[in-house]
Amino acid sequence: MAAAAEYTIDELAQAAGTTVRSVRVYHERGVLPPPQLRGRTGYYGDEHLNRVRTISRLLDRGIKLNGIKELLAAWDRGDDLGAVLGVVEPEPAAVDELEDSTISATELQARFGDVPNGLARVVAIGVFEPVNATTYRVADPALATLFDCSAALGVPCAEGLRELERLKADCDRIARRLVDLLHRHAWESYATSNRGSDELAQLAAQVAAIRRVPGKATGDLVNRLIEREIEQDSEISEVLHKA
Structure with missing residues (x-):
C-alpha cells in the first residue's frame, strides 16, 4: 500500500495553489485542522489539501471565512452540502451545455456594438463561431467564461475584449515556444534514431506530456502569482483579512 501523502506548510500551500500566509490565516480562523507535529515541524495530509482547496473555492464564491467555518462544520457532520456549495466538481454535461449554447447575431452585435470591430474581433480570437447567418455558438468555453468574469468585475466590454486578445x-x-522545444529536442532525437517501437512510444509519451503538463503548470503558476499580487495590494488585502 502506498504511503499517505505528507506536506510541510510550504508544500501544502504550493499544492493547493495558495500562500503560506493564507494557510496560517485558515488555522487562526478555525477552518483548517492543525497538522501532525513531529518535533518542531507540522505535517499535513491529503485531507488538509482537500480542505484548503475547498476553502479557496468558497472564498471565490464570495463566502466569508466565518460563514465557511459554519458550512464546513455542517459538512463534517455529514450533511450533503457538496453540490450546494459547489465543492463537487461540475459534471461534464455542464461543459457540454456551454459548448452547445447559442446566441443570436443580433444579441452579439448589441453586446459588442460599441466596440470597434467588436463582433469580428471576438470571433477572430475564438470565443464565438458562426452557426449560420443569424446564429453563433460558444467556440471556447474557457475564453467565454474568462470574458464573463471580467464583465462581472465591472470591466467595460472594450477593455475586457482587449485584455482577452492580449491573453x-x-x-x-x-504554445509556440513549447512546441519548438519539443521539435528541436524530442523530435530530433526520434528522427535520428532507428524509429523503432520503443522510440515511437517515447515520442508519444513526450507529446502527451507537452499537451498536458505545461497548461496545468502555467495555470497553477498564474493563480499563485495572482494570489501574490492580491496579498501585495495593501487596500484589497487589508479589507479581505478583516472578513
Missing part, C-alpha cells in the same frame, strides 16, 4: 496572444507565444 490569447501570450498563450499563443507560450
